[in-house]
């Protein structure tokens with residue numbers, strides 16, 4: 710068998726996933742006039758997750774209880790906005806056939822659910838004493854949340870800019 714025959718055979722192979730109905734339908738359905746709600750809503754949990762770590766660090770530095778209270782509020786709102794972003798993302802994942810059939814979209818779902826569990830834990834832990842919660846476990850949890858939110862956001866960006874999920878693929 711020559712190298713040419715092998716490359717011809719490789720060209721004949723068909724990825725069964727790409728044969729699924731609607732594989733090329735990747736345009737967002739959970740959108741306002743074509744603007745995906747998920748992409749618009751993720752900015753809030755991402756920013757608030759960073760705010761919790763910042764407020765924890767300022768509490769550690771100053772000892773001012775204001776920062777521990779700010780961290781409690783940022784953790785709670787970050788978690789709730791994260792859940793809202795998760796709902797829009799999950800609806801997109803389940804309703805759009807081209808997104809549903811691609812493995813990276815499910816990888817993003819798993820990373821995001823891990824993140825939401827951590828954000829919920831970071832908020833819930835503080836509800837039983839927001840000042841005593843900060844050192845050491847609160848701030849450690851906030852640091853972990855920042856790492857995981859960074860990874861989630863980076864991976865979400867890959868879905869859009871590498872796989873073009875949620876987009877109309879240009880015209």
Ligand code: HEM
Pocket residue numbers: 737745746747748751754755791794795796798799800801802808814817818821822824825858861862863864865866867868869874875876
């Ligand atoms: C929990 C379930 C989630 C699912 C199923 C999900 C699914 C998706 C999908 C399908 C996309 C592609 C764009 C689109 O179709 O709108 C996307 C993009 C993205 N996701 Fe998620 N997502 C989830 C949660 C999250 C969370 C909690 C965050 C961060 C806090 C996040 C951050 C991002 C980012 C930053 C993008 C790129 C947006 C852009 O650059 O336009 N996702 N996600």
